[in-house]
Amino acid sequence: MNVHLSDLARIAAAPSRIIAGLMSGTSLDGLDIALCEFTGSGSETKVKVLHFITMPYSQQFKEELKAISFKTQVELQKVTLLNAVIGSYSAKLILEALKIWGYQAAAVDLVASHGQTIFHAPISLHQLEPYPNATLQIGDGDHIAVQTGIITLSDFRQKHIAAGGEGAPLAVYGDYLLLSSTDENRILLNIGGISNFTYLPGGKNPDLVFSTDIGPGNTLMDQFVQLNYPGKYYDQDAAIAKSGTPSPALVKALLAHPFFEQSFPRTTGPELFNLSYLQNAKEVSGQLALSKEDTLASLCEFTAISIVTAIKKAIGDQPFKVYLSGGGMHNPLLVQKIGEGLGFSLNNTADLGIDPDAKEAVLFALLANECVAGGQTDFGHRRGIPGVTMGKISLPA
CATH class of the missing domain: 3.30.420.40 (ATPase, nucleotide binding domain)
Structure with a gap:
């Protein structure tokens, strides 16, 4: 051998x-x-x-x-x-x-x-x-x-x-084996370039577990910063976004894509959510003259709303906790907006024994x-999680 x-x-x-x-x-x-x-x-x-x-x-x-x-x-x-x-x-x-x-x-x-x-x-x-x-x-x-x-x-x-x-996303396998609970409904929310979550219902029934991409996490914000702020790769501590004001018209246009109507699980990437996507939304909403600060604030708002909407759609009226991981958890404005949208503060996976980074x-x-x-x-036998x-x-x- x-x-x-x-x-x-x-x-x-x-x-x-x-x-x-x-x-x-x-x-x-x-x-x-x-x-x-x-x-x-x-x-x-x-x-x-x-x-x-x-x-x-x-x-x-x-x-x-x-x-x-x-x-x-x-x-x-x-x-x-x-x-x-x-x-x-x-x-x-x-x-x-x-x-x-x-x-x-x-x-x-x-x-x-x-x-x-x-x-x-x-x-x-x-x-x-x-x-x-x-x-x-x-x-x-x-x-x-x-x-x-x-x-x-x-x-x-x-x-x-x-x-x-x-x-x-493939996170469902590790999330289910390492981080599921017998009595707590959990959303394992990972905010990388693309945001995704794993839904782990209390009781560990594998047929109810699923993982799905949500939409953009950091990718649109990072791409915009890299284009408009030479030498910067991301908006550290959301300093730029905090100085701006979201445009409701632009946020609405950013959310107006058939992807957000797809059932779970779904998957996407920067192939869709890129600067061309932002430019098109600006044109549709009449926001071409929007300042850089307001644009970045709008992208943060868009990301937060897409995450909150997806989680609420998945979980319904059940009580649950959210455990964060990924680079987006270091964006204080984004985390604040997600928490406000859900109505409670967020945990991270360190509370479950895994360094979120x-x-x-x-x-x-x-x-x-x-x-x-x-x-x-x-x-389980849900579509998208073959064993x-x-x-x-x-x-x-």
């Missing part, structure tokens, strides 16, 4: 596994790395987050990613080259993080790499018959495995699509653990 397959069998049968989960989102700001210790699988899964760090991307690397991300037409050679570059860069950052933590690569059983999404194309967005749901994450897993010497799982979203889902990286580590050591969990194992396995050289 191949020695690496023997290693994989040993890792799968071991009582615990050390897995490094990697996540890089649509904000393109850096690589989140969560070093986790897992015991068990499925409903018996336990995780301890040993270390977490965000390794920032260089300015040049950010610009290269932006040049190929979320565009219908890009230079194919550039995509091909960056697939290898991102894999190698991820390996470099993993090794740097391990050195910071005092870990040898040999002490890590698996790497779970989400990769970098450069285009997400569900049928609801592309509407091209007879083409199926599709998504593309780059950052080759073989490069990570060879350069770190660690068995690597990557490309998780493809199995979800092959089994009937839309490739996103690390949550997505932890969840991909969990998917790797489930692929290698689990795979028998009943995730499948995800991740392609790359072996070291």
Whole structure:
């Protein structure tokens, strides 16, 4: 037997596994790395987050990613080259993080790499018959495995699509296994570039659990800041948005898209919610002369309303709590508006034992653990959450 397959069998049968989960989102700001210790699988899964760090991307690397991300037409050679570059860069950052933590690569059983999404194309967005749901994450897993010497799982979203889902969001698996409650209805709200939530009804009935994208999280606000405020990548502490006043006409136009009428679960990305979307809404609402401050305030209002509306639609009249994660939880104005819209203050996943900044990286580590050591969990029969194992396995050289 191949020695690496023997290693994989040993890792799968071991009582615990050390897995490094990697996540890089649509904000393109850096690589989140969560070093986790897992015991068990499925409903018996336990995780301890040993270390977490965000390794920032260089300015040049950010610009290269932006040049190929979320565009219908890009230079194919550039995509091909960056697939290898991102894999190698991820390996470099993993090794740097391990050195910071005092870990040898040999002490890590698996790497779970989400990769970098450069285009997400569900049928609801592309509407091209007879083409199926599709998504593309780059950052080759073989490069990570060879350069770190660690068995690597990557490309998780493809199995979800092959089994009937839309490739996103995948948080439902980890949220259900790690963060559901027997007696509390929970909304696990993640505000990244795109906002999404997992609905976890008390009682842990898998047939009632689902995860869905909501719409824009940080992406429109970040894109607008990057275009209009050179040197800034986001509105830190909502300082700019706080100085403006939302335009009701613009907010109404931003909300007037068929996507928001779609049933749950649904999925989207910056392919839809981008500066062209904002420009069209400004034209429709007659707000082309709106100030930058008022525009950013309007985008924050739009994001908050879309989140509050979706949660209320999903939960109905039941009592529930909201637990936040993702970069948007650091936007105080956005969090304030969501809380006001729901009528109560929000918690974050630290209250459930998971660092909210690390949550997505932890969840991909969990998917790797489930692929290698689990795979028998009943995730219910709702559309969009096929009970499948995800991740392609790359072996070291």
